[in-house]
Amino acid sequence: MLLSYIQAKQLLQAKNAGLSSVEISLDLGRSISKIEIRYNKFFFPDKQELTEYNIKNVLKKDTNCFLIRNNDIEKIQFFSEKTNRYYKLFPTKSWPTIEISGIRMHVVKDMTPKQDTEKKIELISPCIGYVLDTCTGLGYTAIIASETADSVFTFEIDEAVIELQKINPWSKELFENEKIHRYEGDTFKEIKMLKSDFFDRIIHDPPRLSLATLLYSQEFYNELFRVAKQQGKIYHYTGRPGAKNRNINLAKNVIKRLSIAGFSGLEEVYNGVTGEKK
Ligand SMILES: C[S@@+](CC[C@H](N)C(=O)[O-])C[C@H]1O[C@@H](n2cnc3c(N)ncnc32)[C@H](O)[C@@H]1O
Structure with a gap:
């Protein structure tokens, strides 16, 4: 399950509007899933849960995609010793691109x-x-x-x-x-x-x-x-x-x-x- 600033914004807006659930994408726009909202927490279909603090951190980073793992968020970015370069999945309003040591693979x-x-x-x-x-x-x-x-x-x-x-x-x-x-x-x-x-x-x-x-x-x-x-x-x-x-x-x-x-x-x-x- 992946998140970017786009879904983070939707989650926070739903929570602030007092909704008990919201439908967002957990695969960068390919499909839609239902997230339950209770006690300032977000409950995902596979039983993982994230806090408002987690979601605010996703919102802050509009140049990263995040993986939801072990009830936490992880940036999809890493360093390769083989090539000596940094790699990250870079979100956009549609399909993401890759950024390799600061250079993006597609026009964004x-x-x-x-x-x-x-x-x-x-x-x-x-x-x-x-x-x-x-x-x-x-x-x-x-x-x-x-x-x-x-x-x-x-x-x-x-x-x-x-x-x-x-x-x-x-x-x-x-x-x-x-x-x-x-x-x-x-x-x-x-x-x-x-x-x-x-x-x-x-x-x-x-x-x-x-x-x-x-x-x-x-x-x-x-x-x-x-x-x-x-x-x-x-x-x-x-x-x-x-x-x-x-x-x-x-x-x-x-x-x-x-x-x-x-x-x-x-x-x-x-x-x-x-x-x-x-
Ligand atoms: C501009 S991107 C291609 C983007 C691609 N057309 C797409 O639609 O996502 C260039 C890619 O070529 C790869 N590459 C670089 N040298 C290569 C080589 N000698 N053989 C095959 N792939 C190579 C890079 O790792 C990088 O993923």
């Missing part, structure tokens, strides 16, 4: 991570056939692509991210949807095992350049071209071309290298670059 300003993902996929619509999603993250690109595609192959290198996928209710389909083939590994290496001329669509949504240089390399782009089918389309996230001079150069450099790999029709689009294998 003026839009939700879900809308951000839909916009990326729209750029290679119709998203049909076999889809390669190079970097799983929370799985949103894979999950939304699977609504229209036949099959989605997706790769995630980081065990800490995989742990958050397992906690996040909105990543559930990654583990349950038969159309999604989820692999734990380095996409830079794994792509070499994939068949040539196989994918109708490629979504390349890597971390920023400084964190994953190989995923922006000519060698990797040549592989992306090799595995793409004729008429196959690619969307490559680069950050916001136009927002900062550095990003303009990045998008242009990406276009140059994708073109050397063989892609054509390359253009700067929403937060990235699209192209085609003609």
